[in-house]
Amino acid sequence: MSTNRIILGLVLLLLLIFPAFNMPYPNTFLIILFLYILLAQSIDLLMGYAGYINMGHICFFGIGAYTFGILWNKGLHLYISFVAGGVAAVLFALLISFPFFRLRGHYFALATFALVKLMEHLTLNLPSLTQGSDGLMVLQGNRMIPMYYLSLFLVVAVIGVTYYITRSRLGLAMASVREQEQIASDFGVPVQRTKTTAMVIAAAFAGLMGSFYTWYTIFINPEMVFGIEIALMPLAMAMLGGSGVIIGPVIGAIFLFIVEETLWTRMAYLHTAAYGLVILLVGLFMPGGLVRLRPFRRALMRVGLYQEI
């Protein structure tokens, strides 16, 4: 058995038996970490592998969150509401993929960023559906254990799917689009379909995590799921950790999460500035992210956890 499998197996085993230790605070801590990892990894599916920075990725999350909340409050079954969050995000991804993927590079990033504000204002101004700025409240119950396992499942799934994609036909198509879009097309790659597929997969995960988030926090408002802070956070995590390497967003998410828990709780108003600063500094001085720093990269390669395409 190779080293990477042993390490991954042990980590997974530890996470699986973790609730048995009955430590509520670390448990919530891990759930939030899973949420961050999922958002960072799913934003990177499009950014690191197909070369498109989707600044509006959080819209999928928010749409999932609201869809779940609204449907569940209407009395739909929990599972159906949960899946509906993912479906709504996928439909939204399909809707925007046609106009937005006509834009390339920075234009795509900028246009998708505008989507975040659009969604925030839309939810604020549709109070009959979303309760507007009052926020949306859902039923509460003691569900820590299922919540833990559901979020663990989602995060394992997003990492697994990303890994599978890097080794598949779709991954090859995405990488060729990232490298040179026109040339990819000249060699038969269906460029639009490739980009749309990648975004739809990313949206499905973000949407399902949105459903989960509402279930977990009980209360959401437009700022929590469509705010600038949560929009920039996964981007900062993926870039800091290392975009386009599977372990990159995971490391970035863990790193920023720890920083947040230890430092930023003391400076409530500077989160957004800090995320912006991280993006700026990483872009300037460490464009490859943490995992591409030589010593880090070597160590990861030695244990077989450095996987890119």
Added chain:
Amino acid sequence: MLSVERINKTFGGLTALFDVSFLVEKGSITGIIGPNGAGKTTLFNVISGTYLPTAGTIHFKGQDITRIRSDRICRMGISRTYQNAKPFEALSVLQNVLVGVCFGRDQRYDGKKARSEAMDILGFLNLQAQAEVSADQLSPLNKKRLELARALATQPELLLLDEIAAGLIPSETLKMMETIRQIRAEGVTIIMIEHIMKAVMDLSDTVIVLHHGMKIAEGDPKEVSSDPKVIEAYLGEEEA
């Protein structure tokens, strides 16, 4: 096999191609020559679907392909190389060729079968030792070979070679010409843009001369090279 009829291409006020027509027969090698800026690469871009022509039509195997997107044209059997080698730089040599095998062909290829096909093509071009190297690490000659490998990976019936021998030293050029002959012997029709006269004259069955976007001569290499119009427009410049 390919018929190009009265193709025009303008970029804003600039006419890059004006009323260009010609036919290419199956199994032949057609050379395209002309001074810089004559519209040769634009012609390739129009045939391969990278650009839409402003006017005119292109038929391939009897089918109108004028307005078809480049990825479909590639799957229909037209493949190309670029004047300046443009591999997918961050991908390995093998992955570059796999793109052609997996997406450029009519049938769907996957997994192991695609890999072994790709390795065969790398073998044909003497690149198998570099299979796992990332494409930006290759020497200029190997980059040219990779261009050709990726194009062949799509199993083209018509291959468009844009200055495949440019930048090579004479001995490498000879090897490249030999490779092109082998490809033709497999039944692939070839159109090549080339500045190296020896290569064009030796390989081509027909030579087309473009000048300022217009076709000014067409015929077998000897005829064309003695055509006064061609000498004036092109060869004459070198003699002067």
